[in-house]
Amino acid sequence: MTFELRILGSASATPTLGRHPTAQALTVGGAHYLVDCGEGTQWRLLEYRSRLNQLRAVFISHLHGDHFFGLFGLLGSLHLQGRTRALVIVGPPGLDEVLTTQMRVSGTKLAFAMEFVAVDTEAHAVVYEDVHITVSSLPMRHRVPCTGYLFAEQPRRPRLLKERLPAGLSAAQLGQLAQGHDLPADAGQPGLRHADVSAPAPAPRRYAFCSDTLYTPALAELVRGADVLYHEATFLDNMHARAAQTHHSTARQAAQLAHDAGVGRLLLGHFSSRYKDLEPLLLEARAVFPTAELALEGLMVSV
């Protein structure tokens, strides 16, 4: 099953030519999700030909503008495109009031429902689930209530091993096995245990999105073994005091967390506009986590 991430923006709050504020598109199975939605996100989605009509849910980390100001326009465009299917909007408390006030005052009536899910930003709990994914909150430590998200695909079925299947099974029997059931002994035929003819299901793949946060070592436990970790890296470590003051992380800290959590891949983002050249951030992280990558606009990652 597809489990793909597209980076739409790598910048932090100060607008920078050629960089865009935080937004990521996630595709799992045939469903699309949006993770944060900075100003201009709908143009990025156009640029990468994302199919907006397949959008199921939007996950907002916190109410700083560079993480959600694109949501106003995106909702309007979904309406103009004729959307009628409800859209789930997951985020910190207050997001619903901002959106509904804007619509009330401007006389906007969307043709689709918004289903708000208010996240307790201090808890690690399931906040969304559908047939493709389960999403849990990850408590961030920022200047305003802020949450990360852990996206886990739904458990996959064990795979039947054709070479172990006896000849002569009926379609009904194969169906039973495919659904994970044993075949009982019947009319002199011996039974067949599902476990004997299948390989264990691979562990569900997981993507952890750690938005704006003070370096928080305890997060490692919550994202342990994730296939892909995105972690903000606003500053170089020589600005760690400024990072702590503004509740952000450095590239070295992001890499330390990835190392401690034993994740598969690390993506760095949310770069301060002061860094015209991002190579020093990358090299700093790679000294701790050798395969660290920059989450630059357009990067596509297969989770």
Next chain:
Amino acid sequence: MTFELRILGSASATPTLGRHPTAQALTVGGAHYLVDCGEGTQWRLLEYRSRLNQLRAVFISHLHGDHFFGLFGLLGSLHLQGRTRALVIVGPPGLDEVLTTQMRVSGTKLAFAMEFVAVDTEAHAVVYEDVHITVSSLPMRHRVPCTGYLFAEQPRRPRLLKERLPAGLSAAQLGQLAQGHDLPADAGQPGLRHADVSAPAPAPRRYAFCSDTLYTPALAELVRGADVLYHEATFLDNMHARAAQTHHSTARQAAQLAHDAGVGRLLLGHFSSRYKDLEPLLLEARAVFPTAELALEGLMVSV
């Protein structure tokens, strides 16, 4: 004195790659103003190196997203840049509530004051004035309360004609004349009438911004003789029924208004995303107003 207009966006509501929603930067003297502020406007201002710290006032025509969703981010960026000087925000009633709700809920405290001016969108009245310009509202007819704006520079002083000034005038006497006063007869010297030694001041230059509106012939009276008229031209005239239904204008109608009002220049904008090629809109307008122009991104117009 400088009186320049920079077009930042030419699109209507549906996002289109390579086009941007409505926004225009106006420079009069050393002061900067913004006219509408669609999503992404702050990146356009970066692109054209506009000096945001000189921004005095923002004029919003109506509360459809493609005309003001960029304001949220712009205000945040002004704050990040350290602005402390108050910013005047002129627009339809309700704009203040949208902005203040967003800031309250997100815990944002700007370091500068927002001075809201609520426009009566059915009146033609002065809504803003400073040492450079006087701005009047122009009633538009749209699906929601909507106003255009007429920007007029402050009256200029009559120009002294050096060749008509007698020799031997003192600095004090020249100062009197420069300020428009007559010199009285004094100590056997004859008096000097200001009108005899000056040329009349040129008429104040005017820029009329007609945002989203049903074609409204009565507008011609309000913008008569403007140096530059911007008028929306969302559709070609073969879609005049659709234009009327959505309270928009066609290119032919925009040109008719420019012709009837006897303006100097006509700029067309707010093009429907259905028109990949804008030439037909231009040609249709030029059949009525031969010097019509497309208000494309980046166009700079000296008023």
